[in-house]
Amino acid sequence: MTETAAAAGVGDCASRTSVRPRPDGQDSYTIGEVAALTGLSAHTLRWYERIGLMSRVGRSHNGQRRYDNDDLRWLEFVGRLRLTGMPVADMVRYAELLREGDHTFAARQELLVRHREEVRRHIAELRATLAVLDFKIEIYGGSAR
Amino acid sequence: MTETAAAAGVGDCASRTSVRPRPDGQDSYTIGEVAALTGLSAHTLRWYERIGLMSRVGRSHNGQRRYDNDDLRWLEFVGRLRLTGMPVADMVRYAELLREGDHTFAARQELLVRHREEVRRHIAELRATLAVLDFKIEIYGGSAR
């Protein structure tokens, strides 16, 4: 269980760690460091690569993964999409389009536009529920007193 | 597959159906009608009852479920909580507290207050991502042209 300890220790705040992004050129991170930086587990990072959500990560002379700042930026974006509920399959599709090159601009844009609509719809739902919660909580406040 | 056909036919708009809420006193709905009204499948409605997310629903003389307007209102609230990401286990906990009676006011209020915080946090995340999406989509617009 040693491997996941780093990520687990980070808890809900991924930046509370000694690992900091390094300047481009000297940017080389082990999977454990990336886990600490992103809050993802090393398991999940390998799985992301396996399913094509990340293009193949660079390797050290002995086969260990070495992530760079571009990888970190990509993981941050992926994290955003994930937090806003985009299915992993859609994120993989987006990653594939990116790898395919410039002629997929339109398709990528469409994918993001569709997701933006989803996010907007979701915000509206959350707002409506917030109103319901406010109402109920107020009732409880009044009754408890 | 006859059973789920009603719910499936409803699609994304649960109100596009001939079943309408009836006045209190004449409110008695079969599981199929409730499925059409709520957009949940009959399977899910039975499962909700089994796990205690609904208190035991009334029965007809031959053992079939008969839902009333209170059940419908509860299902609507549950649907809101579900859409805002509350785990089913928490919703079950809330339902249990409700059944336990008035002395659980404070606990119920606390549960809702905590969820409200979650929802607020989530809205903030979605807003931040919306900004990122706007930026990326604009880039694609410029590059594609």
Next chain:
DNA sequence: TGCTTGCCTGGAGTGCACTCCAAGTCTCTA
């Protein structure tokens, strides 16, 4: 009378997104 439709039950199956395991390699420190 037979057929269809809608419902009942407990338990098994599904899809998603991880999460862990076993067995091994490599590097570093005591």
Next chain:
DNA sequence: TAGAGACTTGGAGTGCACTCCAGGCAAGCA
């Protein structure tokens, strides 16, 4: 030189929230 610790792999396991299945019952209609 031994041991610890971080890493490697493919494949199996987990938890959640449903979703379906098999076998059966009851009511309405031709």
